[in-house]
Amino acid sequence: MSTYAQKKGFGATVWDFLTTVDHKKIAILYLLAGGLFFLVGGLEAVFIRIQLAVPNNDFVSAGAFNEIITMHGTTMIFLAAMPILFGFMNAVMPLQIGARDVAFPFLNALGFWLFFFGGVFLNLSWFMGGAPDAGWTSYASLAIHSKGHGIDFYVLGLQISGLGTLIGGINFLVTIINMRAPGMTYMRMPLFTWTTFVASALILFAFPPLTVGLVLMMFDRMFGSNFFVVANGGNTVIWEHLFWIFGHPEVYILVLPAFGIFSEIFSTFSRKRLFGYSSMVFATVLIGFLGFMVWAHHMFTTGLGPVANAIFAVATMAIGVPTGIKIFNWLFTMWGGSVKFTAPMHWAFAFIPSFIMGGVTGVMLAAAAADYQYHDTYFVVAHFHYVIVGGVVFSIFAGVQYWWPKIFGTMLNETLGKLTFWLFFIGFHMTFFIQHFLGLWGMPRRVFTYLPGQGFDTANMISSIGALFMSLGVIVLLINVVVTSVKNVKVGDDPWGDGRTLEWAIPSPPPFYNFKQLPLVRGLDAFWIEKMEGKKGMTPAEPLGDIHMPNASFLPFVIAFGLFIAAFGALYNGEHSWAIPVIVIGLLVTFGSMLVRSVKDDHGFHIHKEELMDDNDKGVKA
Amino acid sequence: MANQQTNSGNPRVDHEYRRRKSAEEMRYQVVSFSLMIFLTLVAFGAVAMKGSAWFTVPFIILLAVVQVVFQLYYFMHMSHKGHEAPSLFLYSGLLVGLITILTFMTIIWW
Numbered sequence: 067m068s069t070y071a072q073k074k075g076f077g078a079t080v081w082d083f084l085t086t087v088d089h090k091k092i093a094i095l096y097l098l099a100g101g102l103f104f105l106v107g108g109l110e111a112v113f114i115r116i117q118l119a120v121p122n123n124d125f126v127s128a129g130a131f132n133e134i135i136t137m138h139g140t141t142m143i144f145l146a147a148m149p150i151l152f153g154f155m156n157a158v159m160p161l162q163i164g165a166r167d168v169a170f171p172f173l174n175a176l177g178f179w180l181f182f183f184g185g186v187f188l189n190l191s192w193f194m195g196g197a198p199d200a201g202w203t204s205y206a207s208l209a210i211h212s213k214g215h216g217i218d219f220y221v222l223g224l225q226i227s228g229l230g231t232l233i234g235g236i237n238f239l240v241t242i243i244n245m246r247a248p249g250m251t252y253m254r255m256p257l258f259t260w261t262t263f264v265a266s267a268l269i270l271f272a273f274p275p276l277t278v279g280l281v282l283m284m285f286d287r288m289f290g291s292n293f294f295v296v297a298n299g300g301n302t303v304i305w306e307h308l309f310w311i312f313g314h315p316e317v318y319i320l321v322l323p324a325f326g327i328f329s330e331i332f333s334t335f336s337r338k339r340l341f342g343y344s345s346m347v348f349a350t351v352l353i354g355f356l357g358f359m360v361w362a363h364h365m366f367t368t369g370l371g372p373v374a375n376a377i378f379a380v381a382t383m384a385i386g387v388p389t390g391i392k393i394f395n396w397l398f399t400m401w402g403g404s405v406k407f408t409a410p411m412h413w414a415f416a417f418i419p420s421f422i423m424g425g426v427t428g429v430m431l432a433a434a435a436a437d438y439q440y441h442d443t444y445f446v447v448a449h450f451h452y453v454i455v456g457g458v459v460f461s462i463f464a465g466v467q468y469w470w471p472k473i474f475g476t477m478l479n480e481t482l483g484k485l486t487f488w489l490f491f492i493g494f495h496m497t498f499f500i501q502h503f504l505g506l507w508g509m510p511r512r513v514f515t516y517l518p519g520q521g522f523d524t525a526n527m528i529s530s531i532g533a534l535f536m537s538l539g540v541i542v543l544l545i546n547v548v549v550t551s552v553k554n555v556k557v558g559d560d561p562w563g564d565g566r567t568l569e570w571a572i573p574s575p576p577p578f579y580n581f582k583q584l585p586l587v588r589g590l591d592a593f594w595i596e597k598m599e600g601k602k603g604m605t606p607a608e609p610l611g612d613i614h615m616p617n618a619s620f621l622p623f624v625i626a627f628g629l630f631i632a633a634f635g636a637l638y639n640g641e642h643s644w645a646i647p648v649i650v651i652g653l654l655v656t657f658g659s660m661l662v663r664s665v666k667d668d669h670g671f672h673i674h675k676e677e678l679m680d681d682n683d684k685g686v687k688a
Numbered sequence: 689m690a691n692q693q694t695n696s697g698n699p700r701v702d703h704e705y706r707r708r709k710s711a712e713e714m715r716y717q718v719v720s721f722s723l724m725i726f727l728t729l730v731a732f733g734a735v736a737m738k739g740s741a742w743f744t745v746p747f748i749i750l751l752a753v754v755q756v757v758f759q760l761y762y763f764m765h766m767s768h769k770g771h772e773a774p775s776l777f778l779y780s781g782l783l784v785g786l787i788t789i790l791t792f793m794t795i796i797w798w
């Protein structure tokens with residue numbers, strides 16, 4: 067039975083991953099694809115910093131610079147940060163609630179492949195006549211007039227990958243609501259599960275506005291409609307609203323899971339229950355709600371009027387309150403705990419001051435009157451990089467180090483992990499701290515170069531050297547991954563020794579059915595409670611019985627691939643005679659495979675009780 | 689987890705209880721169904737009377753809201769136990785949608 071135990075050829079492994087519906091393998095796919103896009107987006111960032119290192123530079127042309135900044139932002143947000151966090155959610159959340167998989171394993175795979183093909187489509191623009199160049203926000207006033215197919219790649223690529231994200235979010239919601247193990251009440255869920263839940267709810271409500279915006283943009287660009295074309299009675303500000311109704315919650319979609327990861331790390335390595343658990347949950351939900359009422363703070367200078375500006379300014383500042391609650395709770399978690407400074411804890415520790423700096427500039431920017439000064443300067447660039455890198459990217463590095471043993475069964479090297487931390491931490495502050503001042507001195511964002519003698523030269527050079535340090539940090543991480551994989555020293559269930567939540571109660575990596583018997587949860591930090599009572603593992607909540615598992619399927623790949631084909635047809639619609647047939651073929655592939663899925667009965671299979679007992683006797687960890 | 693469960697060991701008691709419950713349920717459905725037909729007729733009537741649009745439009749919208757509530761609570765069983773999560777998400781979505789409509793009607797220049 068156990069396909070896991072057998073050594074497989076390379077081809078078989080690839081086929082296994084192409085057809086898998088197992089949340090742990092889909093997690094690895096998300097981490098791989100997200101990591102790849104992270105490197106691409108990072109390379110683009112390096113190009114930006116090389117171009118801006120010295121005044122009057124001509125490393126890239128103005129047009130190419132616009133493409134690079136657009137793709138840097140879009141790639142990092144949609145194709146790197148979010149998918150990597152989805153990877154952690156997939157890998158850890160079902161384990162944390164004591165489930166055998168997510169609610170809809172097939173949809174889980176479909177969500178991944180949609181994201182992947184959307185991302186590949188978007189990046190193919192580099193080789194097919196130019197990338198999008200209207201900024202990651204793609205404001206309609208620029209986007210409508212952009213030459214070439216760049217914006218079309220943006221619109222279609224994000225539409226496809228956004229569909230995948232939406233599917234993933236809904237899947238996580240249903241999983242958390244319906245599949246918790248016996249005893250796992252809402253108020254016993256680990257904080258990473260809670261933040262996954264709230265972030266998924268935000269995805270559910272925030273992605274539809276983006277979808278609507280992208281559809282309108284698609285019609286304007288490809289079918290001659292006039293939603294955003296001012297000359298024909300359209301209104302470009304509508305795009306801004308639709309984009310930011312999505313865009314602001316998107317920030318919380320990224321940062322809430324980051325908060326969740328850090329909450330786990332703080333309490334694990336302080337060896338203490340998370341301080342103020344219920345207030346943490348409350349703050350998470352409150353941030354989620356308030357996140358939908360503040361989007362216009364990105365548009366203070368569009369002329370909304372003083373009343374609207376004031377309302378959105380106050381609402382924005384209000385978000386500082388629940389965030390502050392969280393910061394204090396993390397500090398009090400460490401206070402009096404016996405803190406172990408592991409590599410993940412380094413990131414968590416550094417996250418607090420870094421993120422607070424991003425929060426403080428956030429409140430400064432929220433003051434609408436002052437925002438007229440900061441708007442479109444490097445001050446804004448510094449602010450959001452402090453929030454997104456200091457919050458989200460730190461959490462990704464921390465999460466990789468923390469959950470690597472659970473996902474891959476080996477431990478990343480701690481010394482190299484700390485080296486990555488120091489290189490990246492120094493580089494990060496060097497790059498972005500000085501950008502606050504560049505902004506206050508008057509350097510506008512999104513310019514491809516600047517003249518010498520304006521007082522920007524030294525600061526930009528410092529900023530670029532910082533980017534070098536960050537790159538070195540990432541390279542050390544890659545070396546760490548290679549070294550760890552080559553050495554391949556397997557670890558036990560609870561390699562940190564301080565695991566509190568359910569994922570540490572099962573082998574690393576877990577068997578494909580996760581839990582032989584569903585665990586009985588007796589409180590927050592379920593595994594810790596059992597350990598404190600001297601038990602080795604969880605008390606089972608059910609007798610050993612047959613386990614029902616879903617079959618692997620190649621259909622999710624095919625469904626997503628059909629949309630990928632159709633997108634090329636839509637892109638060249640009206641230019642080539644083959645465009646319409648390509649759209650039709652692509653959609654036939656998609657809907658055909660959906661039809662196959664609907665009419666073919668697939669009941670999955672059972673792992674029989676006897677096989678599970680065999681495993682136990684031989685001491686094989688699946 | 690959130691499904692309704694019968695909590696009596698005695699199947700007969702359970703059966704009796706559920707029969708009574710179903711009959712009650714049926715009555716509510718019939719009542720709300722006839723109310724809905726009535727409200728639809730009223731809506732048509734309001735338009736047919738050709739009164740001021742300032743009265744007719746809000747009035748029809750109000751009737752529509754009432755119909756939606758009937759639909760959700762009596763026909764789709766949202767009043768039953770175990771529907772807390774769906775109602776939470778329904779109302780959150782409604783809130784987000786209404787705020788969007790409100791801002792589009794107030795602060796966008798046309």
Ligand SMILES: [Cu+2]
Binds near residue numbers: 314
């Ligand atoms: Cu915002």
